Amino acid sequence: MRTIRSRTAAAATAVVLAGLSLTACESDSDAASGAQSAARPESGAPSQPGGGAGGTGKADGEGSGSGSGSSSGQGASSGQGKGGGKTGGGAGANQGAGSGSSGACTGANVKVVVSKVKRPINHLLLTITNSGSRACDAYSAPLLGFDDDQSVTRIIEDSKPQSVVTVAPGRSAYAAIQLSGEPGGDTHGRTAQRLSVHFAPRNGSGSVGTPAKLTLPANTHKDDNAAVTYWQSSASDALTY
DSSP states (O other), rough: OHHHHHHHHHHHHHHHHHHHHHHHHHHHHHHHHHHHHHHHHHHTTTGGGHHHHHHHHHHHHHHHHHHHHHHHHHHHHHHHHHHHHHHHHHHHHHHHHTTOOOOOOOOOOOOOOOESSSSSSTTEEEEEEEOOOOEEEEEOOOOOTTOSSSSSSEEGGGGSSSEEEEEEOOOOEEEEEEEOOSOOOOOOEEEEEEEEEEETTOSSOOOOEEEEEEEEEEEEOOOTTTOOOOSSHHHHHHHHH
């Protein structure tokens, strides 16, 4: 009887141990399965909506920042270019205002006088004096007509100055008139009484403004070789020719 009970007890113990072993195995299997499940979100993080939104947000932020910087840079460049253009224009305008030039000198803003000179012989001196409140520019040379001449008096091209003569208020410009050229041949010499003075425009075509009408000094004798210089800033420069 004792032997049977011992075997029965041993069998019961074996059953209990087998059950415990099975339970332990199931626990180990569940633990492993749980560990793998917990790890899946980490391995799949890049494909999660939150992660995707974060990635897109970063890309958008970088794109926006880069675009803004580029746009701002271009805007600054454009602004500087425009500003530079405006500044250049402003400077030009200020220079013009500073000089106070009212344009070409004409009979309306200058007083014109013609006079005899001792040297050189057969010369007259034409003087214009600015009677206005702003400077004027004496362009080219005076356009002269003696009495009823049908053409203007020849201009001495060698007398052309390096720049236009600007005449400030109260100041003068000068031109010398050669009454005759080299002697010889029939030059149709005669005594002239009147002189008309027209003024050249900036573009050098035709005349501009009011002409001056002058009475020549007594016994002014001129011929077809008469000529006039460009306007000069001094009488001595004009009478060099």
